[in-house]
Amino acid sequence: MTTTGQEKNRIMVPEPTLQRIPVYLQLLKRRFDNEGIYVSSSEIAELLDLKPIQVRKDLEYTNADGRPKLGYNARDLIKSIEKFLGYDNISDAFLVGCGNMGRALLGYSGFDSTGIKIRAAFDTNLNIIGTQVNGHKVFDVSKFSDLAKRLNVRIAILTVPFDKAQETADMMCEAGIKAIWNFAPVHLKVPDDVIVQNENMAVSLSVLVKKLDDSMKG
Amino acid sequence: MTTTGQEKNRIMVPEPTLQRIPVYLQLLKRRFDNEGIYVSSSEIAELLDLKPIQVRKDLEYTNADGRPKLGYNARDLIKSIEKFLGYDNISDAFLVGCGNMGRALLGYSGFDSTGIKIRAAFDTNLNIIGTQVNGHKVFDVSKFSDLAKRLNVRIAILTVPFDKAQETADMMCEAGIKAIWNFAPVHLKVPDDVIVQNENMAVSLSVLVKKLDDSMKG
DNA sequence: ATTATATCGATAAATAAATATCAATAAAAA
């Protein structure tokens, strides 16, 4: 019998909740990260256009501890969420594919707070191998496996063209990668113990265009 | 009484379905776009790790017409989905913020198929105003409103730093923009008739890290 | 011509997620 990856006696967090929790964290760090500040579910809800009940229910999963009449101590809440998200275990990541999207991610500073550090970048293009891209050294893809194993890297960012995506993913999995952040517009086939998070830009844009289309017609 | 934007007597499409439909289209165009080819819900499901029933139910919303024993005519199915997604009405978009992410999107070729065309880019940086970035002319942001109104542009891509995001969104809404694709890690406050699609990279990465963390511990 | 088979599509059931209700509680106000 195969499980879907979740253990039985572990608290199951709904996917929508899981996606909202980092948003709460971003907000809290930006606007409430001061000594002794309290923040209520209704304040958070107001700022994010959600309902207070939903915020409260989501925060329960992080073991946040609120106080009647006051709300949550913001500092404590931030700590609860960070613990929940596993930010204590800072992880290294490798990026493969230094095209437009790869370069953008290498230059993005917003990941520091997520406990992730892009350690190295890889490509097949001889013209950029050996150079630095946004402060990251670029290696030949053939070195990926060795380095990943040596440094025990578990997270990979996949930003290669779509027709190279599956073979790159295969290579990553063989190198011991357990989580792939996939920007190629392709559904990757990976072993059961590998997690894939898709970032399919064309799909997002399609959804937006469809909603606009509906709202114009409706 | 305010509605949430959906009309009463229009068929309501579940959000998860809406997000899967463009994925089907990508797959079909890439692998089944040939004369007379039939494709079944089970084939599609197999390729995307979904269940046939779900695929069939999703496709029903597009008015796809399947045939027992054979499945769907691929060409017809593609047409159904494209019609559903509103690809007939090709739209222009403006992009504001030519940093790393903005440049990546300006260089991304995968949007052509979604019926969207980035017509111009905008920035505040005098060094790049007037230049070309990935084949797109960069204008001063102060020109956005005029041009948007003149060309009747309804879609905007927001790739400015987070602390400029809300004011940029405000400017866009005043210029008549009705759909914002937001890459800033901020929840935007916009009028009810404006659609926002968030692409919050740090959030996605957090979710991935959390899932990895769980799968290691579990 | 008949039978077996693979599929769709309608309806029903099960599961997951969002929302509502309300008792308990701690702070603030009277």
Added chain:
DNA sequence: TTTTTATTGATATTTATTTATCGATATAAT
């Protein structure tokens, strides 16, 4: 001190989404 108020958090309800069942049907095999 007592009352009012805003809030959490437990439980219950409602709504949304996924999954199952099964009759109808068109093709292919016998």
